[in-house]
Amino acid sequence: MISGSEKRFIRINFITIIVTLLVILAGGIVRSTGSGMGCPDWPKCFDRYIPPTNVSQLPKDYKEKYVAGRIKKNEKFAKYLESMGKKELADSIRHDKNITVPEEFNPAKTWTEYLNRLAGVLAGIFLLLTVAYSFVYK
The missing domain is CATH 1.10.287 (Helix Hairpins)
Known part of the structure; x- marks a missing residue:
């Protein structure tokens, strides 16, 4: 039993x-x-605990803010790669122009990523x- x-x-x-x-x-x-990249920051999503559903709910400079954040994270990652002896890979990450292209806000992608995070929690x-x-x- x-x-x-x-x-x-x-x-x-x-x-x-x-x-x-x-x-x-x-x-x-x-x-x-x-x-x-539906939610570009962590642990919040666009600086909010509940993600926005409309672009009007975002700060006016959200694209620049998150591009700057990606550049900063990539630089940190590139430094780590260099310390591991991966200089060529680090250079290719530093010079990748796709990182500087801002993404348009898409509520469906935002909520898809948000629900993924909730499932993870x-x-x-x-x-x-x-x-x-x-x-x-x-």
Whole structure:
């Protein structure tokens, strides 16, 4: 006979597996729709906890702000690559002009990426619950 503790442990593990598969599915959707930059900053999305649905909800200089952020992140990554001996790759990242092209706001891409992030958070919570229950489970 399965005890209540065992049932709870099995249920948490089952939910964790399902949510993890949902994260994989959501990641595939983000990748296939090109929504990866739908939310250009982290942990917020366009400096908001709930993403905007209209371009009028964004700051006027949002394109310049996020292009500058991408350039800064790429420079930091290029320095890291140089420290690892990958100078050619670092130079190609530094001189990639696609980084400086601002993206137009697209609410569908924004919300696709946002839902992917929420699925990731949910999976993280259930993974932590699985770890916690594994210590309690006997």
